[in-house]
Amino acid sequence: MSRLQILLPLLMLSLLLRRSFSSSSLPQPPRLRLILVRHGESQNNVLNLVSKQHYRENRFADPALTDLGERQAAATGEYLASPGCHPLLSGVTTVAVSPFLRTLQTSKPIVAALRGRSPSLPVELWPDIYEISGCYDGLPGSETSNPGLTGAEIAERFSYPPPASLPPSSGWYTHPGRESYAEGVSRIGAVADRLRLRAADLCAAGESETLCLVVHGDFIDVLLNQLLHMQKDPRKARFRTYNTSISAVDVFGDGMAACLFSNFHEHLKGEMCKREQLGVV
Template identity: 35%
Template sequence: MNLYLIRHAESVNNARFRDADVIDLSLRDPDPALTDLGRVQAEHLARFIAHAAEPYTQHPHGRALLTHLVVSPMRRAIETAQAIARQASLPVEVWDDIHEVGGIFDSVDDQQQPLPGMTREEILALLPDAHLPPSITERGWWHQTTVETFAQAHERAQRVAERLRAYAAAHPEARLGLVSHGIFLTLLVRVLVGAPFREPLPAYFYHNNTGITRLEFIQPHEIAIHYTNFIGHLPSECLTY
């Protein structure tokens, strides 16, 4: 199986933090939408996935890069997947375990307060044909009473890695796209390649908005990294982080 890890397009928070030149939690939206530029990025990404040849290979144009798509339940990922699903006509499944580190939370008076996230109805309004797990209800999907720690996110990345290994064993010919988030993608790649966990992390896998990393599952615990953070689908004026 080939796995394509995709970071979401530019979110409102990405733009706010860039403009402020600092990560100020008082500026953040708990579950931000895409910016106008982010929507343009998502369309470039979707067009590339629907029609482009595999980067760095001689595969012919005309086939979709992906056969299946899974996506985080956070709004910025859902809106990115919406563009891909529309242009590439892909089946979409929402995985509630590939969200960004921390989960959904608001920052009030320097206190982080968990929030439930998008409801089942809200997600299906954007992805009407998507398959959602029972854990996503009309009360949202983030059911924790605390904000996820970095160590807990690492443990979640380990569980997702096992889930992906099982998926690869069941679907060896699949080309699976996974739309997720910058920090979680770093944790997931590190787990898949066997890197040890330490805080702070000694190395990150950088992903621009809509950057693509391709991993191939050779054996359950043997991974080939074909490329990381491919952004050839974006014109230079659309590059953001």
């Protein structure tokens, strides 16, 4: 018997099994699916390409997206709303956004594209899902707190209603000075706990939700480590993510989680996918 005669039945069986397990008719357990989108290229990302020192001396407290970052965000929205979107990334039911300018700008075309298919898609501003270190001015050792955009500015520019905890005339960043890494990990740990409770409530009701969070690189790294119950060394990223890459994890009622994707970025083409710089923080 030839090698082809041996392999052909195995290949056919593999295709049949793949079709069977990918069938949408299979029952799906209740869960909270988190789709984590990192923001597009920002002004600070570009500064960091020159050198760490250049970034420290010229950084913006609340940087905007670059033109490239805007295109990356638009491409991400188009992908998530397209019929060709991977089934595990489709069907977003809620969007939550970090209050930094770069995440707000990244979310805008994503929300517009998703609302093209689901006009009533809710969007929530979450003031506690910002990047580690927070919003601050100044050089290392002399940092001062920067309040960031106010609730009224966010509502006017992006039409996202600010939460009750953010008065219209106040900036969202209330931490005194620069947030330490340990403080950031503790804050993100509280976010992870809240998401586990959300998953538990959903599963108790026999329901599922797909929540898209538009956030930041270090935030995604720490959150995934927290949700997956992985011990993490400070400052050593385990989940490096590119600008507007997509990571996804399912959280279940018992607190367990399953990582579906990490750093998916096949929706970025050509200039939008400069691999030599997409991983910068």
